[in-house]
Amino acid sequence: MAFLKIRNLSKHFIQQDKKELEVLKDINLEINNKEFVTLIGPSGCGKSTLLNILAGLITPDTGKVLLNNRIIPGPGKDRVMVFQEAALFPWLTVIENVMFGLKINNIDKNTAYEKALKQLKAVHLANFKDSLPHQLSGGMKQRVAIARALVMDPDILLMDEPFGALDEQTRLILQKELIDIWLDTQKTIIFVTHNIREAVKLSDRIVVLGTNPGYIIDEIKIDLPHPRERENPYLVKLENRILKLLQNQMNTVGVYDEAVYA
């Protein structure tokens, strides 16, 4: 029983030069409850667009998204998104940022404060609760953004390259924290990354996307418990397999481009 169903989804954009750009074509995907699914694919293949559609921030041209067999009606707090740039509200302190979503949903101030503080502890930032976003490092900002999403207790966490702008060390730490939180809270996570190693380390399933227009090339299931060793030969093999798929993709796109522009 799939929990989130994506049916025959297509989306195009009108470019600056008035030309149509087909971004997603006939995407079909089913995601189970509590599953950690990663979308990986070349830049511009429509990963963010797909995530934005799932969040309800963009409406598709055709097709539909069903959550528990109901069409999603637009943005909602059951599907909270974490962006590549932390997108914190600069005028609010760290804890006020985390409380924001609760307060707009009419949760009283004290309860909101308690929940936010607890969530900040979970991402190891309780000591910075009264800091302002611009006083934090990139990794800390991203942690606040994750706390701000988690505190809403959404059914689905949508994460668009949340660690993309971070250095390797911070990235590794946050990956571990995310897995701990995921094991702990049993959320459904849909995660976008460019980083193949990150994908095999975190996911239950990896959806490899091709481009022009975006479509699903392959889906790879990974049945390994956490924590996963990065040297695990099985994971290394998977990494290589995904790399090949993406390289093929690049090549075909490259050849296509040459044919067009020759």
Place this chain on the structure above:
Amino acid sequence: MMKQFMLRVAFILFIIVVWQILFILNIWPEFLFPSPLMVANTLSDGFKDGTFIQAIGASFRRLLLGYLISIIFGTLLGILIASNKIIEEMIGPFILALQSIPSIVWLPLALLWFSLGETAIISVVVLGGTWNMVINSSTGIKNVQPILIRAAQTMGINKIQLFWKVILPASIPHLITGMRLSWAFSWRALMAGELIGSGDGLGQILMWGRDMGNMSLVISVILLIGSIGYLTDNFIFKKFEDKVLNRWGLDVK
């Protein structure tokens, strides 16, 4: 800080010395070119007998009223422009044109409509401060980062909350800058208005000094107008603006 202060004091002393030397050289008649001491006496007399205090009070009453109206009206109009493409295209260019009109130009119109009274002066103050506020508030609202709006939307925010909790606070830095500039514009407009209008403000004392041929009074009032403009900007608006920019993480340091 201290060094800055000393430099400024040194500059003022320099000006006074040059002024005094020019006075001693006796190039111009005394009634056209008073000495620093004469001006200082006029200033202290004016404060002692209450004329200046009263004039500043009268000017500020008009200023605050006109300024408040222009801030509120300007912000509302700015919001309207920022939230409606058609309205923006319709009236946007006219706002820019209106902003480029020096406020003294409105005076003949105001005098004809409202005759020589408070209303005429205040309406000139309003016209002086409003357009800048419209421009700054609409710019602020249009420049809110889309990602902040999307972040709020995925947390389930509704339209009204989105305006009050995200769009408005995100544009506060622009609003503060607008308020600061509008204050300066209103202050200038007020002085222009008072020169010709009637009553008991600073501008009117200035004109009265001219009519009486009292150069010392004229210079005193000019000094007052400059000082008040500087002090309010530097100690009220600048401080406030710095605080906001600091909080928003926008101060470049």
